[in-house]
Amino acid sequence: xKTATISLNQSQLSSIxxxxxxxxxxxxxxxxxxxxxxxxxxxxxxIYMLMTVGRKFAKKSHxxxxxxxxxxxxxxxxxxxxxxxxxxxxxxxxDLANGREFPFWLPFAWGLAFTYIYKIEKQLVISVPxxxxxxxxxxxxxxxxxxxxxxxxxxxxxxxxxxxxxxQIFGVPLLAxxxxxxxHSGVNLLMALICRKNNWKDPVFNP
Numbered sequence: 001x002k003t004a005t006i007s008l009n010q011s012q013l014s015s016i017x018x019x020x021x022x023x024x025x026x027x028x029x030x031x032x033x034x035x036x037x038x039x040x041x042x043x044x045x046x047i048y049m050l051m052t053v054g055r056k057f058a059k060k061s062h063x064x065x066x067x068x069x070x071x072x073x074x075x076x077x078x079x080x081x082x083x084x085x086x087x088x089x090x091x092x093x094x095d096l097a098n099g100r101e102f103p104f105w106l107p108f109a110w111g112l113a114f115t116y117i118y119k120i121e122k123q124l125v126i127s128v129p130x131x132x133x134x135x136x137x138x139x140x141x142x143x144x145x146x147x148x149x150x151x152x153x154x155x156x157x158x159x160x161x162x163x164x165x166x167x168q169i170f171g172v173p174l175l176a177x178x179x180x181x182x183x184h185s186g187v188n189l190l191m192a193l194i195c196r197k198n199n200w201k202d203p204v205f206n207p
Contacts, residue, residue: 012123012127012128013124013127013128016120016123016124016127020116020119020120020123020147021147021150023116024116024147024150024151024154025150025154027151028150028151028154028155028158029154029158030044031105031109031155031158031160032154032155032157032158032159032160033158035093035094035095035103035155035158035159035160036095036096036097038096038097038103038104038105039104041103041104041105042103042104042105042108045105045108045109045112046108048112049071049108049111049112049115052067052112052115053067053068053071053115056068062200062201062202063122063200063202065198065200066118066191066195066200066202066205067115067118069191069194070114070115070118070187070191071111071112071114071115072111073114073187073190073191074110074111074113074114074187075107075108075110075111075114077110077183077186077187078106078107078109078110078111078113078183079106079107079110081179081183082102082106082110083102086101086102089164090163090164090165091161091162091163091164091165091176092161092162092164093160093161094159094160094161094162095159113148113184114184114187116147117143117144117147117148117184118204120143120147121139121140121143121188121204122202122203122204124139124143125139125203125204125207126203136204140184140185140188141181141185143184144180144181144183144184144185145177145180145181148180148184149169149172149177149180152171152172152176152180153169153170153171153172156170156171156172157170157171163176188204188205191205192205192206
């Protein structure tokens with residue numbers, strides 16, 4: 001019986017990773033190929049975002065307010081980080097019309113990044129036996145390190161933007177990977193505090 005459980009968990013883990021990596025690759029390629037038309041990319045992401053959150057509220061899902069709150073927080077702080085990095089020349093976006101430096105799709109991408117990572121973490125918590133605070137923390141850090149980095153590798157190598165920082169892996173600096181982990185972990189911590197204050201029960205933020 002124990003062997004069967006482990007086998008099931010391994011099968012579920014593979015399914016989670018393959019499914020979410022496929023979504024990430026599709027989104028990265030779409031943004032990469034059409035980044036010069038950032039208005040259209042923004043529209044597509046905005047429609048997808050509204051559909052994602054809209055379905056949650058239409059079905060009255062227990063995590064609908066978590067999705068909406070995390071999305072807004074991630075978008076706001078993501079925009080602030082982008083403005084900081086662009087202003088100081090730490091990274092630069094390419095092929096934007098009218099000399100713009102800030103793509104229209106960035107706020108939606110940051111908001112959806114929360115829903116994407118949250119969904120992965122939730123699937124992993126439910127499917128894989130992760131016990132204790134340290135285990136969940138390691139899981140969250142790994143998710144925040146691996147998936148956003150893969151997404152950035154795809155878009156960077158398709159010409160969306162470039163970093164000025166050194167020590168890069170396929171165009172992504174080690175510092176950027178660290179900051180992505182800090183960002184998403186910080187959003188998770190803030191969401192955990194919000195969920196506890198509002199008594200929103202959730203396997204990721206408030207079990």
